[in-house]
Amino acid sequence: MNIRNETIAPPKDLAAFIDGIWITATDGPMDEISPVHCCLPNGSWEIVFHLTPQRFCILIDDKQVWMPELAGFATNGNPVYWQAKGGTLIFGLVLLPETMELLTKHPTLLRENRYEDLRTYNQPVFETLLTRAKHARTTEKLAEAVFATLREHLLQPEAETRPPYFTEALRLIRHHSSTRNFEDLSDQLFVSKRQLQRAFQDKLGFSPKTYHRMVRFRDAIHYLQQNPDSRMIDVAYDFGYADQSHFIREFKDFTGQNPRTFFSSWKPMSTVESAHRALAFG
DSSP: OEEEEEEEOOOGGGTTTEEEEEEEEEESOTTOBOOOEEEOOSSOEEEEEEOSSOOOEEEETTEEEEOOSEEEEEOSSSOEEEOOBTTOEEEEEEEOGGGHHHHOSOHHHHHHSSEEEGGGSOOHHHHHHHHHHHTOOBHHHHHHHHHHHHHHHHHHHHHHHSOHHHHHHHHHHHHTTTOSOOTTHHHHHTSOHHHHHHHHHHHHSSOHHHHHHHHHHHHHHHHHHHOTTOOHHHHHHHTTOSSHHHHHHHHHHHHSSOHHHHHHHOOOSOOBSOOOSOOBOO
């Protein structure tokens, strides 16, 4: 079986909402099964399209679930594991933690559920995403359809639903994730700590500190993917953890495993850093 794992950087106008896009395509007989893949557990939410006819099971908290055409995964706790049959194409969107509150009125509920069949969630944005995705015949067209839909649902509500200080707080945390002390964040934004805490709780369902933990861990695990031979003590220092033990505790909180165990059990087959190849499907 030939497996192609591709990644796409989000368009600049959607970079404040999407952490990344990944594509997995398998060539080979339908009775062949790929090695194990997983959705990285960095606290974000992933929307995964599976539009080829081959149905397969995913493993969530030791339970098998049939993969639908459009699924959502809360990537906190143990990873979501899956294997693909030959001839499968899967397209995944990794959303930034704050994006869900712009797509649904119940972001906290979605985060608490490890898995959701988005076909049955009765949200217009998910219905539009799936309808348009089904009409795309290549991954390039699928990406265009997904990006167009997200622009319609994300770019306009942004200015209307988020106070400027909240948007700026998100930006500051994202761009300074390795900074240890965010006690002065409210002072920088000229709002009270209580007001900032309430905004995060109302919009995201968690505190600025939790958001910082999620973003910092996301950055650290991305770095480890690209630099697998890095020493844990160096990664801990570079990303603002108090020490190596602190980083390992955080790793266990997000993934349920220590770094060595996690990376030894999940290794991508290959990664292609562009998506200019048009892969037909359906």
